[in-house]
Amino acid sequence: EAGVAQSPRYKIIEKRQSVAFWCNPISGHATLYWYQQILGQGPKLLIQFQNNGVVDDSQLPKDRFSAERLKGVDSTLKIQPAKLEDSAVYLCASSLDLMGQGFNEQFFGPGTRLTVL
Amino acid sequence: QQQVKQSPQSLIVQKGGISIINCAYENTAFDYFPWYQQFPGKGPALLIAIRPDVSEKKEGRFTISFNKSAKQFSLHIMDSQPGDSATYFCAASIANAGKSTFGDGTTLTVKP
Numbered sequence: 001e002a003g004v005a006q007s008p009r010y011k012i013i014e015k016r017q018s019v020a021f022w023c024n025p026i027s028g029h030a031t032l033y034w035y036q037q038i039l040g041q042g043p044k045l046l047i048q049f050q051n052n053g054v055v056d057d058s059q060l061p062k063d064r065f066s067a068e069r070l071k072g073v074d075s076t077l078k079i080q081p082a083k084l085e086d087s088a089v090y091l092c093a094s095s096l097d098l099m100g101q102g103f104n105e106q107f108f109g110p111g112t113r114l115t116v117l
Numbered sequence: 118q119q120q121v122k123q124s125p126q127s128l129i130v131q132k133g134g135i136s137i138i139n140c141a142y143e144n145t146a147f148d149y150f151p152w153y154q155q156f157p158g159k160g161p162a163l164l165i166a167i168r169p170d171v172s173e174k175k176e177g178r179f180t181i182s183f184n185k186s187a188k189q190f191s192l193h194i195m196d197s198q199p200g201d202s203a204t205y206f207c208a209a210s211i212a213n214a215g216k217s218t219f220g221d222g223t224t225l226t227v228k229p
Contacts, residue, residue, distance in 0.1 A: 042219030056214075106215075108160025110159055
């Protein structure tokens, strides 16, 4: 079974530039998560989708971050404009679902390491 | 407010020793407690998980101990091996909500 794919693996940009990350979840997984992992900290949820609908985006800085999951499969996370404090690893995860049916294991991709200079 | 507190931040253990990582949570609505293992350059991977209706769960060399009244849980790695060297994260979830709240991680180094 193929895992969660993310690209790019690394990105270096200057502050105030924009950047986009792409995630392809495991086939058939209804729920997709984007986490931000700052060096030395645990992953922090940014946004959670079920199919193509947003379940939770309470911790997404909406003035600069946006995410979409068209057709309920692939997802993109965008930052515009980037700030120095956005330097982190951005992890995508997916789970089979189904909300309301107990915990479903989250499978994480390798992440995209973003450096903002 | 950090909802899941993890300690220690780093841990060095000799091969064959026992590694112990502790976590505490605040939100009593949490009802699922997974532990993740993360190697450099990789995403976290589920290692073992427990529900609060049991006090202990064992899978091979890995054991979770859970104390509901104290709102604490811990991971014990028996007979630690150099291949166990990684960062370990505890997490807490509301099972029906899906998402996890993570601790800040423990970097484990097992010396040969």
